[in-house]
Amino acid sequence: MTKVVVQNGNVDGALKKFKAKVARSGxxxxxxxxxxxxxxxVRRRNEKxxxxxxxxxHRNNY
Numbered sequence: 001m002t003k004v005v006v007q008n009g010n011v012d013g014a015l016k017k018f019k020a021k022v023a024r025s026g027x028x029x030x031x032x033x034x035x036x037x038x039x040x041x042v043r044r045r046n047e048k049x050x051x052x053x054x055x056x057x058h059r060n061n062y
Contacts, residue, residue, distance in 0.1 A: 002021045006014040022028065038046070 002018060002025065004014045004018040004021065
């Protein structure tokens with residue numbers, strides 16, 4: 001469980017830290033993935049497309 005201590009009554013700062021910690025833990029992306037069922041073949045196809053997209057992005061940087 002993610003915990004953040006509120007210091008000096010600064011709730012906004014604590015909320016910002018909490019959101020950052022939750023995002024780093026991967027919970028939102030995991031929720032997004034599990035929202036709808038994907039067949040294994042579709043999942044593999046999407047992963048391959050993502051890999052190609054990332055490779056194209058990184059290839060242009062060199």
